[in-house]
Amino acid sequence: MIQVSRKEMVEIQVRINGKVYQERVEPRKLLSDFLREDCGLTGTHVGCEHGVCGACTVLVNGSAVRSCLMFAVQAAGTEIMTVEGLANDQPHPLQEVFNECHALQCGFCTPGILMSSVEFLNSNSDPTTDKIKEMLSGHLCRCTGYKGIIEAIEKVANRQKDGEKVDGSGDTV
Template sequence: MADQKNIDEVKSPLEEKIKVSLLVNGHAKELQVHATMRLVEILREELLLTGTKVSCGIGRCGACSVIMNGKLVNSCLVRAYQADRKEIMTIEGLGKNGLHPIQKAFLEEGGFQCGYCTPGMIMAVTSILYQYENPTVEQILEGLSGNLCRCTGYGGIIRAIQKLTES
């Protein structure tokens, strides 16, 4: 019976917390979280950055998209241990000094309706513009392929990107 109690007191590795260091929107953060906590939960629950949305939770919709070390990722698929010592940019970091030109273009071109996908979509556009100075329609469509919008039909989103790249 004593042996059973000792076994019951042993914590699973999933229950143990680890220290993670992140650079989020230019600010250093150190947190004690479960190793398998999702990055989207760290952002929303621990850091109170609620611009990053949770929708499908399985990496299919892109609503939770953020930029991690310069690459677009679904934050619902990234675990705390994978985000440790990484640089993260969220929608809040993009527009920290007022509306970013991408956000303005979305407003001006009708690139959103309900707005739920908009933060992830804007982060995807940011990633596209990091990669290509003047993206083609094909590059835009490929760059947005991981982000779903159920409202706009993508016309306004594509116009917003094209507006940004006009000379």
Template sequence: MIKVSSREMVEVRMKINGQVYEERVEPRKLLSDFLREDCGLTGTHVGCEHGVCGACTVLVNGSAVRSCLMFAVQADGKEIMTVEGLAKNGQPHPLQEAFSQCHALQCGFCTPGILMSAVELLSTDSDLTTDEIKEMLSGHLCRCTGYKGIIEAIEKVANRQKEGEKTDGSGVTV
């Protein structure tokens, strides 16, 4: 293993799930590794490490990003949301509830990334078609569920939003 001297470390500061994190990191440290190793946020899963499986998806300033393709230094000054940030005041996010109700998860490995992409999708449009949901899901690999329950869960939350249920913009009912 190559040892990096402390002068090669870079200070990063970002808000993750509402909490400010300031750390010194190697310039080549991936955001996924920073979240898991430095912040202890292990809900962000690392599967393929090539941005293909989608398991490591988080929101960076509201946009879904593959954290295995982004360096922690690129997230400096940004606002990050991981799957741990979805629940509010001990209450699951509506998508988390819908995933449970629609049997949209089995092993759960892909679920955090899919949830984060779905949050972004629902924040941009609650009048979603099944094809739009399938298009979003095309960037996520799930070997267990067959996607049917996942699509139903996202449609369920989208329909609630469309029916006028007041939310805070992330799908959380207020």
């Protein structure tokens, strides 16, 4: 439910990483800024602020979304997962494999790539290398050259084929 007050603030309620947040925000506040400033979830990085680099990608109702292109008020009533929501008591399988495959260096792009990869692997049980590259085409990484990233995603995809499921909750099923 969205209610506009006299101060031009909008009250929103969203569930982020399983926790309900109810906040008052300006109608023009971006979801990326809301996550970082109001919720203290700084794992969502802001790069280009034009939806090009992919660093700010989060899952909204299970779909990868550039949070710099969405207003916080548009997220009212949704379920959001940020990179902080991937790990429970232990790293998410993608996080573990990114480490194993040296798929990160500075780490700035990593949160967005991880979140897009979760959605991608949930909808692609047997992705080809070309499909992985296509998914990654929406992310800019200046450090790794993508080789380790592609290997990491392929490794998790192969584990899925062997019965593991990357469900976006930090659990393998």
